[in-house]
Amino acid sequence: MTRIRVLFGVAAAAMAVGLWFALTAPPDTLQGEYSRLINIHVPSLWLAFLAFGLTALGSIMWLWKQKQHWDRLASASAEIGVLFTAIGLFTGMVWGNAVWGRAWDWGDPRLTTTAVMFFVYLGYLALRNAVDDPLVKARRSSVLGAIAVVQVPLVYFSVNLFRTLHQTQSIRPDGSTMPSEMLVAMLINVAAFTILYVALMAARMDIARVEEMSREPGTLAGDAIKAPKLNEVKDV
Amino acid sequence: MSFWTQTIEIARIDLRVERRLGDTLRIVLPFAVVALLVFPLALGIELAVISRIGPAVFWALGILFGMQVALRQSVTDSQERRDLHALAGVDPAARFVGRIISGGVLMMVFLLVLFLAMVLLYGPALPEGSWSTMLISSALFSVGLAELGTLAGEVTTGLRNRTALASLIVAPLALPLVIGASQSLEALSRGTGILTWVLLMAVTDLTLAVVGVGLARPLEEATR
Numbered sequence: 001m002t003r004i005r006v007l008f009g010v011a012a013a014a015m016a017v018g019l020w021f022a023l024t025a026p027p028d029t030l031q032g033e034y035s036r037l038i039n040i041h042v043p044s045l046w047l048a049f050l051a052f053g054l055t056a057l058g059s060i061m062w063l064w065k066q067k068q069h070w071d072r073l074a075s076a077s078a079e080i081g082v083l084f085t086a087i088g089l090f091t092g093m094v095w096g097n098a099v100w101g102r103a104w105d106w107g108d109p110r111l112t113t114t115a116v117m118f119f120v121y122l123g124y125l126a127l128r129n130a131v132d133d134p135l136v137k138a139r140r141s142s143v144l145g146a147i148a149v150v151q152v153p154l155v156y157f158s159v160n161l162f163r164t165l166h167q168t169q170s171i172r173p174d175g176s177t178m179p180s181e182m183l184v185a186m187l188i189n190v191a192a193f194t195i196l197y198v199a200l201m202a203a204r205m206d207i208a209r210v211e212e213m214s215r216e217p218g219t220l221a222g223d224a225i226k227a228p229k230l231n232e233v234k235d236v
Numbered sequence: 237m238s239f240w241t242q243t244i245e246i247a248r249i250d251l252r253v254e255r256r257l258g259d260t261l262r263i264v265l266p267f268a269v270v271a272l273l274v275f276p277l278a279l280g281i282e283l284a285v286i287s288r289i290g291p292a293v294f295w296a297l298g299i300l301f302g303m304q305v306a307l308r309q310s311v312t313d314s315q316e317r318r319d320l321h322a323l324a325g326v327d328p329a330a331r332f333v334g335r336i337i338s339g340g341v342l343m344m345v346f347l348l349v350l351f352l353a354m355v356l357l358y359g360p361a362l363p364e365g366s367w368s369t370m371l372i373s374s375a376l377f378s379v380g381l382a383e384l385g386t387l388a389g390e391v392t393t394g395l396r397n398r399t400a401l402a403s404l405i406v407a408p409l410a411l412p413l414v415i416g417a418s419q420s421l422e423a424l425s426r427g428t429g430i431l432t433w434v435l436l437m438a439v440t441d442l443t444l445a446v447v448g449v450g451l452a453r454p455l456e457e458a459t460r
Contacts, residue, residue, distance in 0.1 A: 063451065116408045117408070119404070119407075119408040120408040120409055123401070123404040123408065123409075124405075126401055127391060127401060127405065130396070130401055131395065139457065140391040140392075141391075142454075143387065143390075143391050143451050143454065143455055144387075144391055144405060146447060146451065147387065147444070147447050150409075150412070150443055151408070151409070151411070154411065
């Protein structure tokens, strides 16, 4: 528990630093203050990709090793990934509304593919909820977890595959298209969000472990009381 | 029995069961054609609009009703049938591939009839080469959807809310197939190449096939 508290403490400090950088970096000339949303939008979606990648890794490792902690990793990561995808979608819509004049623009395939990815993992979580037995749950969801990750490259490369309103990757092998102050602020926020993700993962996996232990048959109330044997009962 | 003999046998049995039950051609297909009729009525009788949206409506209905084909009753094995397959030594991978073949064949027939109905009802302006593009797209789309349907059907076997859950799993995962299929016709209209879209569908199909064959045994155990 101390480990998780420390992790959350570090995450809170990192988020505070990230917020400071996000608010002090110069705004974009055209987009104004709305450009600061990049410091939430990009880290959230980066974490969603990371989370779903780890879900796939946990699923594949479970199928290979059949160790329960891999299933815990996969499910915890999927839950957190769905949360960050929702945050990424929401901030994208707010940003799109300000810049394009519409919250949902069909000219942006990344928005649509991200929404679809969100539903893929909602399906994954729904499948987990539909099964009670932990072993069956792990077996079935690991198959889906291993397949669902194909959605991630489709979302990432959608801006290259289609004609789109959405800008292409800002950070490329040949350098960045962003001003250095904005880039530094965004990267610090990416790091801060990643620490938050690690803290949330540690907490969620601990909860999952406790949930599993609570399902194991243990001592029932009244187990200590034994029925009297007839030959021990003395006539009064 | 070799792997391929088992595969062909499974596909043959599936198609024979389907011929007797008639889920796809006697229920799902007429339902999809009714849906084709509903769209123009809801949009208003504007021939130019109807003609333009025809191919898009076709692919939208293809995915929605294709899911019903992929998750049809005839591929839902009872526990007894699963036990029988296991005792008879049927390779789970052969069962998976057999299901894809039977599902793919049915889906292909379903899509071709639906496409003909769409051309007849909507009168779209199809560019030259549409029929061959449509055949390639339909084949790749059918295989992919059959793979997804088989996988989703397996992971949801025996669950109370199986149909809804399997549909929730299949629909978003089928996105690369829908995009590839619809964009290939679109690309033809624009005069650009269809190779990118065909490759997208082919890679998706191949990935799903590798995953499905690789995970066939764990899936078999998972559903016991």
